[in-house]
Amino acid sequence: MAQISADEVRHLADLARIDLSDAELEHLAPQLSVILDSVASISEVASDDVPPTSHPLPLTNVFREDVVTPSLTPEEALSGAPDAQEQRFAVPRILGDEQ
């Protein structure tokens, strides 16, 4: 039985930029535990010699040739942006740090 603590949910919520109240954290922690348990039941049938599947299709090496295709116009590119200036996306002040 997996036990997810409220603190762990808080950490995940921070990483996902989701603002959760303490009550929500307490509410979600046991639910996430149940989900993890359900998923963990897969390991009962998949033994160590079965690698985890990341892709359902048995394909490799699907490539695109290095040939230019048309881009959007700047107007199209910015059309969905909440804010734009100088043909650039305007985003709120960044509190973190440059990657």
Add this chain to the structure above:
Amino acid sequence: MGAMTAELVAYDDVLADFDPALGLEVHVELGTATKMFCGCPTGFGAEPNTQVCPTCLGLPGSMPAVNRVAVESAIRIGLALNCQIAEWCRFARKNYFYPDMPKNFQTSQYDEPICFEGFMDVTLTDGEVVRVEIERAHMEEDTGKSTHVGTSGRIHGADYSLVDYNRAGIPLIEIVTKPIRGAGARAPEVARAYVAQLRELIVALGVSEARMDRGNLRADVNLSLAPRGTDALGTRTETKNVNSYRSVERAVRYEMQRHAAVLAAGGSITQETRHWHEDTGITTSGRAKSDAEDYRYFPEPDLVPVAPPAEWVDELRGTLPENPTAKRSRLAEEWGFSEPEMRDVVNAGALLLVEETVAAGASPQAARKWWGSELVRRANDAGVELADLDVTPAQVAEVQALVDAGTINDKLARQVFDGLLAGEGTPAEVVERRGLAVVSDDGALGAAVDSAIAANPDVAQKIRDGKVQAAGALIGAVMKEMRGQADAARVRELVLERLT
């Protein structure tokens, strides 16, 4: 931001107490025509957000498709670094929230890099060879470019940021070394030589322009100190985006001195990223690694694995350029350069430039003369790497051809380089526009010679008396009069015709 000047320990004292361990992460932006996962073009300097599409903007429903040439370039880089090539590997999502990546993740590789376990033998300035072990080289994509708008102009205190996604999605290869230990006092020099030689290799492979001033090649410098004679590795710092060879060397040296000061004062090093400040030559604290590094990597579900068949890898192996060490020996012999001459060329970062200049028709000595002294001085003055100077090998060959044809002399050639650097066109156009051609026309020269003789009667008399070597003074006077643009050999003939 509050960039405090840290206490530093004198460099020799650092080495008395500590052994440095060095690690380098170099990002190479590939020179493919299109991005890593979409067909948007990659040209430098385009208008903002003109090279973007739903895929590189991370719009819903868009799907990535891997650029074949980028994968080939990655494999060729790996092979040139003596790496193993993965028989099977996947892309992974590196999740983080930062507006330079509109998808909120960077498509990268995690525990399955396409290239791993290689090495590069790095030649230091005195000829000593150090083997740098390569841990991995993996494929990923570049980020967009943010401009921070606000009172400070820096990211802290910015009111908002403007983002251009033209660069987002351009293929990157990240090349990571294993910790380099045992370099001792030469650690800064090893770091510099590694980056310089790696750049040379990248250019020789033809996979990137590798211009550091344009960010085609960017180095992150990891450094830690351990008490001298112990096996342990100390806590490291990662100094990001150090963008010239000289800065790489300085950043390593600075961090060694700073770490030693913190440790000597009984403190401990915080594992963090640091920013390099080119102007002041110091690093300042960026973000702590511990809380930021939870990237929740998982295999990219939208891309199938890359499994390069052995035949493909062998075929790419056949396209590798000559081994750099062998190439240096061969060229030194072909060009008739002495060992010190060759070393100067290599240390100036001029090897490929000289090679291309020779290929464009100049003699090896002429190519060495221009790149190895005149242009290296100008690059230093401008604070850029020689290869990033806005003069091409073809132009240098053309300048030399103008010298060889007697159109200009070496002195005027320097003014031609002024014009080339100022973007005034081809060498011939600069000569034309600036009126730099040597005057060998007897009419103009004759008048200048006559006035030089009139102005220096004593010298003229000496020559009449048979002291031909005194002609130098008159030639000098004519050259001065003609602002260096006279054909000196012809002036000499005219002087002697009149006085002997």
